[in-house]
Amino acid sequence: MNDDTVKGEGKSERLHMFISPAEIAAVEDWRFKNRVQSKSEAVRRLCQIGLSYERNGKVLLKRTERAVKATILVLEKIGKADFEKLPKGIRGGLAVAIEEQFAAHKAVLSTLIAAGIYADGSDHSSFEDLIERAQEYVETLANWEPKK
Structure with missing residues (x-):
C-alpha cells in the first residue's frame, strides 16, 4: 500500500x-501541537474530527444537559433547608460539579454553533431557566454558613 491509499478505500x-491565512495558521498550530x-495529514485528521463531532455533538449536548438536570434534581430532593447537614466539602464539591457541567454544556453548544451543526437562533430558553435555578443552588452551596 502506498501513501495515496487508505486500507479498504482505494486510491x-x-x-x-482555498482557506484564509488565519485558517492556515490554525491548522499549522494544531499540526505542531499534535506532532x-x-x-495534508493535519487537514485530513481535522476533517475526521469534524465529521466525528458532527455525528456525536448533539448527543454530547443532550448528555451534558441531562447531567445538569440530574444534579439539580438531587439538590431539590435534598432541599436548601437540609444543606447545613452536608459537610462543607460536599457542598463545595456540588457547587463545583454544577459549574463544571455548565461549562461543558456551553463548550459543546458553542462548538456545535461554530461548526454550523446547531443553529445559533435555536430556542435555549429551557436550558437558560435551568441555569438560573442551578445558579441559586451554586450560590447557596458555595456561601452556606451553618447556623451557630
Missing part, C-alpha cells in the same frame, strides 16, 4: 482548496 483523491508530519 485517494487530490483536493484543492503531525504534514499539512
Whole structure:
C-alpha cells in the first residue's frame, strides 16, 4: 500500500482548496501541537474530527444537559433547608460539579454553533431557566454558613 491509499478505500483523491491565512495558521498550530508530519495529514485528521463531532455533538449536548438536570434534581430532593447537614466539602464539591457541567454544556453548544451543526437562533430558553435555578443552588452551596 502506498501513501495515496487508505486500507479498504482505494486510491485517494487530490483536493484543492482555498482557506484564509488565519485558517492556515490554525491548522499549522494544531499540526505542531499534535506532532503531525504534514499539512495534508493535519487537514485530513481535522476533517475526521469534524465529521466525528458532527455525528456525536448533539448527543454530547443532550448528555451534558441531562447531567445538569440530574444534579439539580438531587439538590431539590435534598432541599436548601437540609444543606447545613452536608459537610462543607460536599457542598463545595456540588457547587463545583454544577459549574463544571455548565461549562461543558456551553463548550459543546458553542462548538456545535461554530461548526454550523446547531443553529445559533435555536430556542435555549429551557436550558437558560435551568441555569438560573442551578445558579441559586451554586450560590447557596458555595456561601452556606451553618447556623451557630
